[in-house]
Amino acid sequence: MQQPIAVLDSGVGGLTVVKEVMRQLPREKIIYFGDTARTPYGPRPADEVTRFTRQIVDYLIQFRPKMIVIACNTATAVALEDIRSRVAIPVVGVIHPGARAANGRTQTGIVGVIGTEGTIRSGAYEYALKQLSPSLEVISLACPKFVPLVEQGNFRSPETYEAVRSSLAPLKQRRLDTLILGCTHYPFLADTISEVMGREVALISSNDETAREISTILHDRNKLARNEDSPVHQFFCSGEPRMFKTIAQQWLGEQIELTPVVWQVPKIG
Amino acid sequence: MQQPIAVLDSGVGGLTVVKEVMRQLPREKIIYFGDTARTPYGPRPADEVTRFTRQIVDYLIQFRPKMIVIACNTATAVALEDIRSRVAIPVVGVIHPGARAANGRTQTGIVGVIGTEGTIRSGAYEYALKQLSPSLEVISLACPKFVPLVEQGNFRSPETYEAVRSSLAPLKQRRLDTLILGCTHYPFLADTISEVMGREVALISSNDETAREISTILHDRNKLARNEDSPVHQFFCSGEPRMFKTIAQQWLGEQIELTPVVWQVPKIG
Incomplete structure (x- = not known):
């Protein structure tokens, strides 16, 4: 039986990564977990996000995946290294592919x-970029207005244009030639x-780049799927x-x- | 001491990959071998190219590299899997990154x-592409006029334009939206x-994409260089x-x- 790629996210945003993996690697079987009962992760403390991420990984590991993909910027920023140290299979986040x-x-x-x-706030992109090339200048900007617009399906209205224009104004005066969309929701506003x-x-876009890196790493490890059949993916969510x-x-x-999953939410501490 | 990345090529073409690695991974030390005494590999039989590639790998392995990069399309096409099966470190060619x-x-x-x-003729790109996505349509075309133009430094003349135009004419009627420059010389004509x-x-361009994959694989294997100093690269060539x-x-x-290297060219058979 084919070993799947396990993809996890705080909710539905990681589906943009899944779609790219399905397009770029149509032979790969995917299992996806969206923690919709506890979304969004953004405002939560780092140790809580790490705890949730560990719990999802523990759940997904029963399906014997060949790789874990953390398809959420917040979870990648705070929990990637923790998860990498806990499992023996490759763990891919969405930050390094975009940085690279x-x-x-x-x-x-x-x-x-x-x-x-x-x-x-985590500084994870800046850190990843400077690890590669210390001389890069990195200009970071939080855009809190964007996710709500995407969640309302509001991609192309005058209101959206105005929100994007005013949010990005601080970047317009700088000589940047490359802009990382550091949130799985942002490609909708590309x-x-x-x-x-x-x-x-x-x-x-993290989605394209993450799918590329999944392919690169599976190839390096001789783990690309070889079957000809279309795989049947499986989805899990903790909420409605x-x-x-x-x-x-x-x-x-x-x-x-x-498959809906009812969490036994663990007590804090 | 920092373990280097070993890059090999039939001659100078692989320097385009080196330049991209230097740009994208300025902390990495590179050792490069250009087999200028026996260039070009293109017209040689596959078993000869494999034998030459093995010989270069045996030479480079004494420097304890953390990765081997075959920065030559011909050598990648015929010898990549052979070399992968012979060494315990990751081996990266230039074909899969471009295909991906x-x-x-x-x-x-x-x-x-x-x-x-x-x-x-090797069909290596087509094979790599179909391994990823069986439904892709791949249109392959040999362009024997291009390498001589590049070697003459003739990048932008009317003669070059005419050679490129007539060579690529068979592709112009097709609905392709993506074209792989499947030779390390071609970026000069981009x-x-x-x-x-x-x-x-x-x-x-294989060069950009190969540098990206080197970065991805070293990161996955926790092997990216961490030192702050500018590394000193080393170059070897078998010819003048x-x-x-x-x-x-x-x-x-x-x-x-x-460092010039004088090969003891091994007898055939």
């Missing part, structure tokens, strides 16, 4: 990063962001299943198999 | 590949190729050293340390 792509793309050496307040920033600024299923099927363009 | 990038980029599902006759193919066709040194220093924009 931006580092490869920039010519001016000035890279912008936009994300939720939690992600920007057209508007590109319009505001100008075509000469390359936008880096109907809404999750509707969103997932609409976004992925196919029927999904969904 | 193209697979991620294409929207139409039609990908073009141009390369030397040897590379195209502007002309883009002019001929049109801006809507994305060009994939003066010409190699001139080209390398011009291309890399810095002085290099070069």
Whole structure:
């Protein structure tokens, strides 16, 4: 039996990564966990996000995945190294792939990063970028207005344009040539962001880049799926299943198999 | 002491990969071997190329590299799996990174590949692409006129434009949206190729993509260099050293340390 790739997220945002993996690696079986009962992770303390992430990994590991993908910027920022130290299989987050792509793309050496307040506060992108190239200049900006707009499906209205324009104004005066969309929700706003920033600024989407790195690492480890059949993916969510299923099927363009999971939420401390 | 990344090529073409690694991973120490005495590999039989590649790997392994990069399309096409089976460290070629990038980029599902006759005849790109996504349509085309133009430094003349235009004519009628430059020499002609193919066709350069994958794999294996100092790279070539040194220093924009190597060319059989 084929070993799956396990993908986890605080909710539905990680489905943008799943869609890219399905497109770039159509032979791979995916199991996905969306922690919709406890979304969003952004405002939670780091130790709580780490605890939730561990709990999901413990759940997914029973399916003997060959890789774990943390498809959430907040969870990657605070829990990636913890999870890497706890499991024997590769663990991929969404921050390093975006950082690596931006580092490869920039010519001016000035890279912008936009994300939720939690992600920007963690400094994780800046750290990842400077680990690669210490001389990079990194300009980080939290864009708290963007996720609510995406969750309302409000991608192209005048209100959205105005929110994007005013949020990104601080970046417009800088000589950055590359901008990382450091949140799984932001690719939905890519057209508007590109319009505001100008075509000469390359936008880096974590979703594409993470799918690429999954492929690279599985190839390096001789773990790419070889079967010819279309795999059947499995989805789990901790919250209300109907809404999750509707969103997932609409976004992925196919029927999904969904299993609701009722968490025994562990006591703090 | 820092373990280096070992890069090998039939000659100077692999320096385009080195330059990208230096740019994207400025902390990494590189050792490079250019087999200039026996270049080009393109027209040689596969078993000979494999034997030469093994010999270079045996030579480089004494420096305890943490990774081997086969920065030559022909050697990658015929010897990658052989070398992977012989050493315990990761081995990266230039074909899979390009294939993976193209697979991620294409929207139409039609990908073009141009390369030397040897590379195209091997079918290695087509195989790598279909391994990832069986439904991709791959259009391969050998462009034997390109390497001589590059070796003459003839990048932008009317003669070059005409050679590129006539060579690529068979691709112009096809609906490809992504074109892999499947030879380390071709990035020098990228502007002309883009002019001929049109801006809507994305060009994939193995050099950028290979540097990205090196970074991804070293990160996955916890092997990225952590030191702050600028590393001193080392270069080796089997042929005339003066010409190699001139080209390398011009291309890399810095002085290099070069050691000529006199091969005991092994007898065939």
